[in-house]
Amino acid sequence: MSISIQGTETGIVHTIAPRTGVAFRLAKGQTLTVIDPEGQQVSDMLAYNARDTNEVISSGRSIDYASRLFLTTGDILYSNRSNPMLVIGEDQVGRHDFTLTPCSKDTFRIIYGDETPHHGCQGNLEMALAPYGIGPDQIPIAFNVFMHVDTNGETGEIRVLPPLSKAGDLTRFEAQLDLIIALTACSAGQSNNFTYKPIQYRID
């Protein structure tokens, strides 16, 4: 099977069109910068071990080891095997979500009541990851870059609010393993204040 490698050229800014997604390789030691070019947009990010794609980013392990729901500069994104995959570097936003699965047809059907739902970030991630042999059931909770989920510590109620990111804000991630990364420009209206903007990224 031929492997489609999307946007892996280093040192230049790649743009992810609204409501789409991409996947690419990120080598150990490289830095991924995720940029919100227009502000108030979210990017669902997944990471897989490029040598064994059964090893995947794990919100449950990362939150447990940080003892914090909200991760930022210096925090480690661990795999399901408790290996560090990415370390968060410079973070100009400081608020991201790590509790929710990517939006999907089912999200739009169940939460929004859409009768002909968009395939969402889940659909975009499935298409982007298929060339790497990664199937729909292997998509866990993503690290939702710039996603602002307000959390009530007393009741547990959550509210998806507009991201705190302003135009040009960025967050950097340093690869600790050879990875396959998937990234989206989020498709869910609630997540991006119903503006459906692009996302940009850069590999250095």
Added chain:
Amino acid sequence: MSISIQGTETGIVHTIAPRTGVAFRLAKGQTLTVIDPEGQQVSDMLAYNARDTNEVISSGRSIDYASRLFLTTGDILYSNRSNPMLVIGEDQVGRHDFTLTPCSKDTFRIIYGDETPHHGCQGNLEMALAPYGIGPDQIPIAFNVFMHVDTNGETGEIRVLPPLSKAGDLTRFEAQLDLIIALTACSAGQSNNFTYKPIQYRID
């Protein structure tokens, strides 16, 4: 391969010894009751579609659809394919966790600094699920019955506190699909106030 079926007799109370785990089939329409016989103990619960074990309980979908981190009576535990797996029935405790992966050798190494760590709930779940062909990488965030994770909505800080369950308290789950269930008596000191007690369950 012979399949070991553990403790599936209906209408009687089964006991899970301290720091161990079991797995068993739960048919659509049956009710699983998880009981804390001595109080302040946690049980990590996993659910798989018995007909296709790639379909598994998903905290990210369940929390998203409930718009709440803490789930209780009437809430639905969804799969990664957005199908209802279990509905929470009577709940005498009302506080459970759905954000953390099962405790493991790595948990005890990273958080507790143990040099010869116990294999934890992760190890017990792996052993209990192996006869069903379910491997270690297929173990996601569990529904951690009775686990009390204090959450600061401002900072995102979490603290694992003693469960609110008193001796004999129970929570019921109604199966919406034919399931394979795995349950533990939790091995992590923080989760059960360093008492390492048994857990009981009953199928009706």
